[in-house]
Amino acid sequence: MSAPTLHPAHTADAVERARDAAERESWAEAYALLHAHDLHPSRALTADDLSVLADAAWWSGHIDESVTARLRAHAAFLAAGDHRGAGLAAWWLHYEYRSLGRPAAAAGWLHRSRHHLEDQPPCPEQCFLAWTDAEEAEQHGDRAAALAAARRMTRLALRSASPDLVALSRQAESAVLLANGRRTEALALLDDAMCAVTAGELSGVFTGWLYCLALTQCMEAADFGRAVEWTNAAMEWCGPPWTGRPPEAVPGATSETGPESGPASLTTPAARAVASGENPFRGVCRAHRVEVLDLLGTWALAEEEARQACREVPVDCLESAAAAFYAAGDVQRRQGRLDEAAVSYAHAHELGRIPQPGLALLRLAQGRADAAVAGVDLALACQSDPRHDLLGRARLLAARTEVALAVRDVPGASKAARELDALAGDVPLLRATADTALGAVALAEARSGPALRLLRQALAGWLELRVPYEAAQVRMLLAAADRTVGDEEAARLELAAARTVFERLGAVPDARRAAALLSGGKRRRLPGGLTAREAEVLRLVAGGGTNKDIAQALVISEHTVSRHLNNIFAKLGVGSRAAATGYAYAHDLV
Structure with a gap:
């Protein structure tokens, strides 16, 4: 059956209404009208109208139709001898093909655009x-x-x-x-x-x-x-x-996507075409918001927004979905949800992002220090131009410092911290990051005075920026520095403040570590010949921690935890975790 013929007045009216809708940026309406007209073309669309159809299809999530309409617009401009119009259409085709991951087609259309435009005034x-x-x-x-x-x-x-x-x-x-x-x-x-x-x-x-x-x-x-x-x-x-009328409000228009079938999930990396009537930039902007919320310590909302961003990101912006997965992995790692973090980092990697330094810090938390060192070193080596992403470089160097200190490579930590210091300048976020690393190195080198100065400077920076997790981490370092100079009261104040923040954020391993260190400050001389680290392990055992929990809380391997437990049992003359727990309570170690 042939398509019905529309009266020319009706088609002209539809095209005029579509042009008006495009002028108002009511793209769903413009798309519905021009798409319907194009199915029954009693009068062919002009090159300009085809360009409007391409724009409206793009905004409405119909990427393939947008490209097809743009190809037709280019041909129409060329037939009319309009090289400026053809050049702009060719540039847009270059842009759309590049976004769709077709670099050869993109390069060809860019060449055509230059051909059309370079000889123009x-x-x-x-x-x-x-x-x-x-x-x-x-x-x-x-x-x-x-x-x-x-x-x-x-x-x-x-x-x-x-x-x-x-x-x-x-x-x-x-x-x-x-x-x-x-x-x-x-x-x-x-x-x-x-x-x-x-x-x-x-x-x-x-x-x-x-x-x-x-x-x-x-x-x-x-x-x-x-x-x-x-x-x-x-x-x-x-x-x-965000603009115009939704598609269901346009006569004859229908939405191609119904309501979502269930809550968003971070278990699989799936981006979709943006539904008609939605803003195609929303997923990308939301992915940026996740990074901001992460730093501000609004972790529950950050993870929720990451899920939503992965649902909204268009198919031609998968790097934004990768960033959302990576940010979610960071939240999960710091909350001690290591298996979930590993999955999120893997999805970020699948979508093209190197998940560092988060993955290196995850390996460190899992007791895999060698993998942590290798991962962050490789990421630093792969950064072709550090000046292009200052924050990314700074985060890698900060992680390199932390990992090096964890494996007692103080010279390596010092080298990374010095590079970070040179990079930071007077940029507040970078300065706080650098001062934290420099202070940690000074503490490891037993330079208490410089460590206290740098760490207090770092804490002031993080507090001014309102970045709570990093501020709490600095408080933990400050507590250690305070104890080295015999200021137990200052150390306990810093530890208590850090524990409060960690508990609010849900950073369980850090909260346990702060609590263990607070308990450790109750007495200077430990019973049973225990060392300070053995006392920390015993307190965590008494708190119900498994070997894995203790390894994560103290940032050591499970093998090291087992060795400490064997020493504890031998020194205390006990043969079980329950007996060791009883000893801890009897001697006021918890």
């Missing part, structure tokens, strides 16, 4: 080529060429008087300046761009781009304050209803 469409040139030059380490391309983009954008292009060019130039170490200039340009974003001056796609780019830039640059502020703004922008 200066025009707005050339901004996109300049943006791509800046990114490619940066990837090849040619920072002079990257800066020249970004500034060419800025000149073209200013000539065009397009708020979208001007804001995007500011961000592009900011990214290049930041990679060159020109932090103050870079952040000033980024603030300028984000003013336009948060004021609602830009179109939807540029708003989404800039939120995603700026949040990535802030976290990599360790600018935690901006990351918090813009993550909150991004999630507000992404929240439903």
Whole structure:
């Protein structure tokens, strides 16, 4: 049966309504109208209308239809001799194919875009080529060429008087300046761009781009304050209803996805196409939010948001799902849920992220120190350009310091801490990280004075940033430093404060360790000839801890726990855990 023929007036009216919907960024409505029209084309869509259909299909989660419509738009522009229109369509095809993991097709369409646009007089469409040139030059380490391309983009954008292009060019130039170490200039340009974003001056796609780019830039640059502020703004922008009418409100439109069948899970790495009417940037922005919540110590919400992000992330942004899995793994590891953390890190790896330093710290908690050292060393060696991701480098170096100290490699820890110190400068998040590592090394080297100074400086930094877990970890180190100079009261205050934070966060192994150290401070001389470490092990045994629990709490291997228990039983003349527990209670060791 042939398709019914629509009256030309009806089709023209539908196309006009679709154009109006696109102007309002009611993409679900525009898609429904143009898609329906395109199924019964009594009058062919123009090249511009095909471009609108491609945009509407992308926003509505129909990625394949978006590419098909864009191909048709390119052909229509070319047939009409419109090389600017064809060049822009070709650039968008390059962008979409690259997002879909088809680099050969992406490279071909980028070449076509250059062919269409490079001989044209200066025009707005050339901004996109300049943006791509800046990114490619940066990837090849040619920072002079990257800066020249970004500034060419800025000149073209200013000539065009397009708020979208001007804001995007500011961000592009900011990214290049930041990679060159020109932090103050870079952040000033980024603030300028984000003013336009948060004021609602830009179109939807540029708003989404800039939120995603700026949040990535802030976290990599360790600018935690901006990351918090813009993550909150991004999630507000992404929240439903975010634009236009939902698809069920459009006559003749139907949603392709029903309600979710059950709660989200972090057990399998599955991203999906974004349902019609949803904001395709929401999953990516939510993944950034997970990183912020993790640092702020809002761990239950961070894990919940990670699950939701994995459901929302589009198929062309799987790196964001990987980041969500990794962040969830960090939460689970610090809460002592080591098996769950291992699964989350494995899923992050499946999606293309090296799960370090979290995996190295997991191996350390499992008593596999050799694997921890190898993992973090390999991750450090694989970082091609440390300046590109300052926070990532800092976290790797901090983990290298911690792992080295755990295996009594003080020179190795000192080397990592010194590199971290040189990297940190006066960036608050990096400075607190570096001072923590330097203080831990000074403590291991029995330099009590410098250790106390550095650790107090680190604690002040973490408290100002409102990062509770790291602050509590520093308190544990401060307690050890206080005890080395005989200030038992100060040590107990730090341990009590740390235990309170650990218990609130659900960081069970750390809370147990703080409690054991608090109990250990009750008496200077231990009964039965026990050493301080043996007393710690005995207290944890008396608290019902298994060998595995004790190994995790004290960051030692289960083999070492067994050796300590054998020594304890021999010294106390007991033959069971129950008898040892009785001894501990009788001698006020718990």
